[in-house]
Amino acid sequence: MISFKNDYSEGAHPAILQALVDTNNKQQAGYGEDEYSLQAAQLIQQKMNNPRAAVHLVSGGTQANLVFISSVLRPYESVIAATSGHINVHETGAIEATGHKVETVECMDGKVTPADVASIVDVNDPIHMTLPRMVYISNSTELGTHYLKQELVALWNYCKSKNLYLYMDGARLASGLQAGDITFEDLALYTDAFYIGGTKNGALIGEAIVINNPALQENFAFHLKMRGALLAKGRLLGIQFIELFKEDRYMAIGAHMNNMAAILTAGIQQAGFSFFTTSTTNQIFPILPDTVIDTLREKYAFYTWKKLGNGSSAVRLVTSWATTEEMVQLFLNDLPVMTRS
Amino acid sequence: MISFKNDYSEGAHPAILQALVDTNNKQQAGYGEDEYSLQAAQLIQQKMNNPRAAVHLVSGGTQANLVFISSVLRPYESVIAATSGHINVHETGAIEATGHKVETVECMDGKVTPADVASIVDVNDPIHMTLPRMVYISNSTELGTHYLKQELVALWNYCKSKNLYLYMDGARLASGLQAGDITFEDLALYTDAFYIGGTKNGALIGEAIVINNPALQENFAFHLKMRGALLAKGRLLGIQFIELFKEDRYMAIGAHMNNMAAILTAGIQQAGFSFFTTSTTNQIFPILPDTVIDTLREKYAFYTWKKLGNGSSAVRLVTSWATTEEMVQLFLNDLPVMTRS
Amino acid sequence: MISFKNDYSEGAHPAILQALVDTNNKQQAGYGEDEYSLQAAQLIQQKMNNPRAAVHLVSGGTQANLVFISSVLRPYESVIAATSGHINVHETGAIEATGHKVETVECMDGKVTPADVASIVDVNDPIHMTLPRMVYISNSTELGTHYLKQELVALWNYCKSKNLYLYMDGARLASGLQAGDITFEDLALYTDAFYIGGTKNGALIGEAIVINNPALQENFAFHLKMRGALLAKGRLLGIQFIELFKEDRYMAIGAHMNNMAAILTAGIQQAGFSFFTTSTTNQIFPILPDTVIDTLREKYAFYTWKKLGNGSSAVRLVTSWATTEEMVQLFLNDLPVMTRS
């Protein structure tokens, strides 16, 4: 059985495991003050060309989102997200559990535009409604799409004109950046904060929260500790992000994932099938007949995304740092070729 | 510089790293449903002789405490702890952040007795005060002491007579059990739940929450996800707990730590110094002259626990899975011998 | 200036003020255990023919909603509401502030149907999404509509089949019941809980939370106290609900408000204007030319509900226990008659 269910089915990039072995006996300070975490932060700051960015390493994406968002918002403030946004759909109310409403807007392709945000902000009734104070976006999105630089800049400018913070969920940042024209330097300029996903980009575990806006950096470590997100052995996270960033391995992993997905996409198109969304990232959503899906499931694992009700469904195929061209070709070989009527 | 600051200064037991390498390319299900997590749970159930225990693996101790305690208590219910209890002192209000009051009682040696609990329960004024519903204890405690079986059983019986849950924080469980006469089978019988500390007992990261009481098991995974504690790559935790429990390595690590601390204790006593608390676990609290402390700090790292105001202080020395007899002897060699007046 | 802005512009029904004067010097127990609160509870139980209902009096509607909903839901559970529902739009995230997500569904006329609820329940993904556990409805709704008995029964049956609680916000219950065929006895049979609005039905202040489901009654007073909702002088609330329920004054007030609104509706229709929603309750939403609105505002206060963009807007007119036929006639006299083209 080969899995295309997600990008966290395997362990970690071998270089990461080797680094864990190499550093194992070195005594280090706890709670994120180890040399490795500090060095990882510096590498990320350099990559962004923003020495004033605050970098905090945590164990998972939902944790990154809930700690950061709750650290910024005052009790009566809310965060705006696409209805398809991870914080709205797949985090079991983690943001609400910290006391904050997620205001949602239906978005094309999972990408939030200034007009989407305006549709909420413009009808706000102060005191009786929550005060929207942050916009949450994912890049790449939950639908496999990604932002272009001009889209990001437009959203940033709108947010600043409305006193809104802009925060990017980078669970799949390597794939999202690799697919588009946004750089880490752009993220320093056009977001208040974002997180760099490690778990879905070749790490064993771990995400790096990057806070550009100095006003949002103060006392952040208290929030981490209070939410159970400050690891005693922060070294585990630091060592991994050094490996991901010391030689641009992070973007290389993104490129590999996207390439594997592109081969899948090309092969599926060639076989005559269409797609539910347009994606050049590591998540693709082909539409396949249910009978084909049933057959493929005997050898491959993947999620059905949406039943389309006409005997076919959109499925989600995800590639990872560990996906090989051989795995991809096996899948394509097992795909029947559609006879066009 | 040799550190006796804590038991999380080094990486992980080599067997754990090897297992991570060996399993790295095996594709697994996410979110705790991987084969390794399931196998780790079985090993722990077997060790306790309680096949009905629910086992959930999380990344840290504060997280284990906040997720479990908030999963059990109704909004108006509180948890009773020693003033020295970790949830009261060193978790940045993590329990309160989930909405619950920690009712505290001053305890001898950090150990909670039925009389301590009664001093809170007996003056409770329903509706106008929170309703105490759980007793939190640590074993070993924050002061290096540990519970004996008869103490645990007495507390358990008292709790059951008062409709209170009994929960044990096992951040340093290996050391605590090894120092006393309580077994894992006893924990199945005389606690509603506890957690098995991995981080401070040779793991890279990770704690195993064990819920004995079936009434507290339902839907626990929702709480994990909502609090950001459900790792996508749960395999990282599962693999480690397999290594800790498949050959009794967990207790062996506890024995090693306690032995190293015992050598330190014997040497310090022999040099003529006394102790702030009586401890046979891996945390000891010798009282040393401040001048001696200053000299030792040039070569050794450790915390000052309490300034005693008479030119001497209690310090905390902690041994770990990686502490060697050589490190201990170096420290003892550098300790001056007190001339008794 | 005459106000049709809302149903809380005036003080209280004169009988209520008289009762406050008459009872003023009688010493009473505090925190809801006074004779008046107990008697009010009995009157409400009798009205519903449900002696086992628990009745708790609080000061306002948002408070009633947040205390009750948060008392029922486990941390990971959510409540389903119409997007137009008061808890979703106009309570400043009060439910989320207690840690719970409000799952929303776009509803026709503000009324929730079984199909609406199913659209959320049927796609639920356990563990990764919140668990829907309650359905919130308002009667009358925020759009002036009301439920019929068959609609309530259908929703109740659906809820029970899906393990969902059904809770009714009765901020405008007198008007809502009076407009339809639902009785207080029906509310005992077909809701788990509801609240009887006093503030908008002739009281100075106060709402009565009525909990039919015995499983939801336990320890409710702890929640009240913890949320700041348990008044020391609960007598203030008890006295008022006695006056509202001892001689069916509550429904009489509802009838009066609806009658005043019906005269307004008839006059506005006669003048040639149409309506944004169909309402026979005390909130009506005529569509008027913006020029007419501007003129009316010189003598009458009311809210613009929605600008329709064609030179006309829907406005909201609300009648209260204190609205007189004279006030209504003055308004109608000042309304120009549309010349139909």
Place this chain on the structure above:
Amino acid sequence: MISFKNDYSEGAHPAILQALVDTNNKQQAGYGEDEYSLQAAQLIQQKMNNPRAAVHLVSGGTQANLVFISSVLRPYESVIAATSGHINVHETGAIEATGHKVETVECMDGKVTPADVASIVDVNDPIHMTLPRMVYISNSTELGTHYLKQELVALWNYCKSKNLYLYMDGARLASGLQAGDITFEDLALYTDAFYIGGTKNGALIGEAIVINNPALQENFAFHLKMRGALLAKGRLLGIQFIELFKEDRYMAIGAHMNNMAAILTAGIQQAGFSFFTTSTTNQIFPILPDTVIDTLREKYAFYTWKKLGNGSSAVRLVTSWATTEEMVQLFLNDLPVMTRS
């Protein structure tokens, strides 16, 4: 049966009821924007000689405390209180329910001193402990004692030197101020905020939160609405505080209550009994033989405060705006005279 159980057994001062009757039909804006609430705020500002104070009227004391404290503290910040403080003992964890720890210190007579606060602040361990950010005091205290101006100024100066806010719970402010030398003008100078208790000082209901510190005023109404504390008919509160402050009735009520308690105190002393605390406010704590207590209970209601274990107990007697000299004399007449041995 005559009750000395508390100061909220009766309704309201007759002038308040009359004002409610007189204003009943006047249409007013909702949610605290009515003319009466605005006028009440002005009267309070004038009384304090602080036109920049923000005044918000709410329905009860626990509500005032929880809304204000949670509006100020960042998630990881805590409030320091005496162990006897109302927020620590008798509000069912209301502060913790908003996510904040109450750090407690054992205080003489329920009054917090700079040294008490220092005992917490001086051992704070940032990141791993909550950050103390506010000191909560009650005046008069839960033990009937009151602050002198020099004590308040010393605490204020200490708080400002440590970046702590100072907040006073004024549930019994009339009695507390009347007993000491602190004025409303002092409260403007030496607190960041306080609340003026209405419920226990002759109002039907209601407390006035007064925020002196401009930094704490912003967007406070959002917090009120979110916590269910913003009454639609705010007029009910405004009208009452006008009556309490337009002719210094508030302090006159305090004087009356204290005078009644002073007569009780003198009579009890004359009969040969001693007191548990020294009080010149409206709460006194005589120590009486249990046999005497049993006899008195046949005709008088009051609380036993503490059983002293030697056949006698401290009881609490509370006087109110409605306590008459006749009631007091009846009690004293029924008190046996101790024969000194």
